[in-house]
Amino acid sequence: MAQHGVEINALEAIRKVVSEINLQELKGVLTYCLPNPIAFRQRQTVMSYDFIAGGMNRIWPGKPDGSLTEQMAYAVWTNLIKDNVDYLIDFHTGRRSAPVWVFYEAFGVSPSVSKEVADKAAHMAQVFGADLLYIETEAYGEGKTLRGVAFDHGIPSIVVEIGGESHFNREQIAIAYRGLINTMTDLGMIANQIKLPKKQTIIKWIADRDKITARAPNGGIFIPTVKIGDRVSKGESLGYIYSPRTFKKTADVTSPQNGLVFQIIENPVVVAGQPVISVPEIIEDFFNH
């Protein structure tokens, strides 16, 4: 957790799980770590001594003779994860206004991953019990994430994004806690009940961000007229921009495709061409009994 040093919500969820576990009854081993303690202490996404765009989560599995971040990642990967972990959850945070979501990779995206491993990751993603599942259907194309490297190595792996950075969101921490209990129950590590929401929705991650991104046609003040989770159609109005000088409306922002309103920019002051809302396509809603 917190390889981006400000992404701390999981800390509280893990603390609660660890404090409640009966070690006599626990089957298997629960391992957790803060892989980037310097960024964590600095309370920064990326440590100031070694700036990397995208931070630690672009350089896995690290390098023994690389930069400081690469050396730390290499130590975590070789000593803790590579040959020791059967299932992996990498906790991050998205935005304060965002819901909890679970990111995982579809079978066939990475040629080295078996169907069995991909199916296990998809099952983990569902059982975690977030309302929203975000499936990667195409190669990421950037530096390697911890989840990507672990998955390529045959470890069923998911990423969980919980709320925003640098604060504790109790409601979302409770979802993460339930997700950990669900996962450990499902793996037979503890005896408990799996609790799932009535409805879960799968949305589609694609590499071409332009297809899912509504941009500001011009600069100004952006006022969304939709909220996160709304379902919208291609061309539908998502909000508008007004001039901070005249207060007159200067442009409409419309949806690039049919989909779910996933992210809305939090700072209303925007420049021309700035992404303001993302609308990934909905693959499926499914219902739990």
Ligand SMILES: [Zn+2]
């Ligand atoms: Zn992150």
